[in-house]
Amino acid sequence: MNKTLQILHPFRVLMLPGWLGSGEGHWQTRWAALHGFEVVEQDDWVWPRRGDWMARLDDVLLSDPRPAVLVAHSLGCQLVASWAAHSRHTARVQGALLVAPPDTERADMPPQLHNWRPIRRQPLSFAAVAVVSSNDPYCDPARALGLCADWGVIRIDAGPRGHLNAESGLGDWPEGLAHVATLGQALHVSP
Template sequence: MKDLQRVLLLPGWLNSDPEHWQSLWEQKFGYERVEQADWGWPRRGDWMARLDEVLLADARPAVLVAHSLGCQLVASWAEHSQLTGRVHGALLVAPPDTEAANMPSQLHNWRPIRRSRLPFPSIAVISSDDPFCSHVRGAQMSADWGSRLVEAGACGHLNTASKLGAWPVGQALLAGLRE
């Protein structure tokens, strides 16, 4: 089954830099990054429409691999899109709490957080010391979305600063979703 699927990488706010595990996966495995028109001032509706465009361009089932704001994209998109049947599963890594008081003003249009149960299998990976989401809020989002929760320990925002490299643990989680 996994040979018939495509893997779509959904970076967060400001995109994933070259040393980010998503970028390393793109280089190593040829996964497709969903590019956005504006990484600096992300509009939820625009990002949702872009995901629909990418899914419509290829009828193969997709597995979504989201980091940070990409997780909020998946939750918002799944509430509104007619294309959720094209998604085989989602790996949601370090969802940010966009309702927190310390969120940058560029992310205010990502409020409220969509909390509906996702219509496909998902795994949410959270860190105990993520500066953009408390452990309690991350666990609650995971539960609301119906995601299997994986606790990564003290790994910050699970990004380049976390020094994950190509993140073999994430690769294993993705392999399980693709079966």
């Protein structure tokens, strides 16, 4: 077992894909295959309903008593914020890595995402780190900075890497896995 997996061993790592899911070349899919992380499957990836996705996350968290670390990409980040603002089960989550949160309030967002407005902006009740790209086509860097501040999360600038998805050429994305390990390590030393 490598050091990252040892650090994360006490935690259940739940992958939260964004709109349309994460395809074969996506780092989330690769991490699930390589490290055994669990992908939270949604009933509808094409027309995602915020309430349905939140209920599904609750169901998955309640199915296992282990504390969870959430690893969200794109719309999965908005899921984390919405879920954390409404769920009575937030104590089951110890931390989250939020990658490339989209601005679902933009005028040019697809109609399938309109029910993800308004963006929930309450501070998260658990430790979280957000990795953002300086040229993400779905979120202006200043807007990403504002979301991170509202959620009370640490922001890491990944540089010009697009939407931090398969098209970004990240492969197994070891940098991202290192962020999860750092988060897991911090959770071990927290009171």
